[in-house]
Amino acid sequence: MSIEELARKNVRDLTPYQSARRLGGKGDVWLNANEFPTAVSFDLSQQTLNRYPECQPKAVIENYAQYAGLKPEQVLVSRGADEGIELLIRAFCEPGKDAILFCPPTYGMYSVSAETFGVEYRTVPALQNWQLDLQAIADKLDGVKVVYVCSPNNPTGQIINPQDFRVLLEMTRGKALVVADEAYIEFCPQATLTGWIAEYPNLVVLRTLSKAFALAGLRCGFTLASEDVIALLMKVIAPYPLSTPVADIAAQALSPLGINAMRDRVAQILEERQYLITQLRDIACVEQVFDSETNYILVRLTASSAVFKSLWDQGIILRDQNKQPSLSGCLRITIGTRDESQRVIDALRAEKV
Numbered sequence: 195m196s197i198e199e200l201a202r203k204n205v206r207d208l209t210p211y212q213s214a215r216r217l218g219g220k221g222d223v224w225l226n227a228n229e230f231p232t233a234v235s236f237d238l239s240q241q242t243l244n245r246y247p248e249c250q251p252k253a254v255i256e257n258y259a260q261y262a263g264l265k266p267e268q269v270l271v272s273r274g275a276d277e278g279i280e281l282l283i284r285a286f287c288e289p290g291k292d293a294i295l296f297c298p299p300t301y302g303m304y305s306v307s308a309e310t311f312g313v314e315y316r317t318v319p320a321l322q323n324w325q326l327d328l329q330a331i332a333d334k335l336d337g338v339k340v341v342y343v344c345s346p347n348n349p350t351g352q353i354i355n356p357q358d359f360r361v362l363l364e365m366t367r368g369k370a371l372v373v374a375d376e377a378y379i380e381f382c383p384q385a386t387l388t389g390w391i392a393e394y395p396n397l398v399v400l401r402t403l404s405k406a407f408a409l410a411g412l413r414c415g416f417t418l419a420s421e422d423v424i425a426l427l428m429k430v431i432a433p434y435p436l437s438t439p440v441a442d443i444a445a446q447a448l449s450p451l452g453i454n455a456m457r458d459r460v461a462q463i464l465e466e467r468q469y470l471i472t473q474l475r476d477i478a479c480v481e482q483v484f485d486s487e488t489n490y491i492l493v494r495l496t497a498s499s500a501v502f503k504s505l506w507d508q509g510i511i512l513r514d515q516n517k518q519p520s521l522s523g524c525l526r527i528t529i530g531t532r533d534e535s536q537r538v539i540d541a542l543r544a545e546k547v
């Protein structure tokens with residue numbers, strides 16, 4: 195047997211997640227991964243690298259619990275929110291039997307994680323306004339153990355109606371988890387569902403330090419849920435999911451000073467987003483600029499593939515969303531610095547329609 199044939203069938207068939215980094219590009223304006231545009235610096239205070247780290251570093255958990263208004267027992271820290279997505283499938287879905295469900299257009303890792311574990315994924319396309327099609331979800335829930343709902347949604351940028359979340363949480367009660375992926379919640383903090391965890395034992399909230407906290411390279415994310423859910427995830431998580439330097443920096447980022455700095459960054463991004471939206475609405479090849487509650491905006495363009503390529507060749511790397519259902523002609527632009535916005539604006543202005 196060839197090495198290829200030795201592998202599991204679902205792994206042979208797997209298309210890995212097309213991350214911004216994997217897609218490559220040679221650019222000097224990187225607006226394709228929803229990162230914060232400038233680096234924040236830290237000093238390492240833990241010099242005990244001869245020792246294994248704590249599985250769930252106390253300072254990180256306590257700081258995050260405080261920040262989220264939850265008890266430490268309701269918080270799990272992992273190698274990015276992406277690992278949280280995976281742990282939920284590993285702990286709750288029987289391969290070949292149970293399924294997960296999500297509503298495209300949305301984040302790409304839910305399907306990749308399900309495929310990796312040989313778990314079926316079911317999709318229910320979002321409505322035309324990108325809200326949840328609750329009736330269609332209800333009709334497809336048989337055998338579903340985890341429903342992933344990204345809010346605000348990547349890549350469309352809008353918040354999912356809280357009332358729809360309530361209906362979904364009621365219809366899945368005792369049957370399935372509802373996972374609210376709040377990777378971008380710092381840009382619209384009023385929309386968080388963490389306050390509902392006490393009320394709904396099947397609600398899970400995912401968070402990350404990769405976006406508003408400007409720490410995508412750190413690989414640190416959080417799963418927030420009832421103590422029962424967290425206890426189950428603790429059974430399947432790696433013994434040392436975070437290295438000592440990661441825990442050290444995460445604890446600093448989540449200190450009162452770190453959180454204040456994050457809020458200043460959010461204010462800066464929101465201001466820049468307004469500037470970019472106003473400018474984009476005035477450009478010939480731009481057909482539509484969608485409202486956003488996040489640090490990126492979705493834009494529909496005339497001849498979007500050609501525009502994407504043209505900007506790529508100029509070193510301006512955006513994210514093509516053209517292949518996602520209902521997003522034909524759409525590109526996603528991360529909010530960067532004013533210089534970066536200006537590069538995008540000038541390049542788009544120069545495009546012939």
Ligand SMILES: *Cc1c(COP(=O)(O)O)cnc(C)c1O
Binds near residue numbers: 274275348377403404
């Ligand atoms: C960026 C992102 C994540 C992943 O966050 P990491 O903590 O970097 O793994 C999860 N969900 C959504 C919707 C994201 O955009």
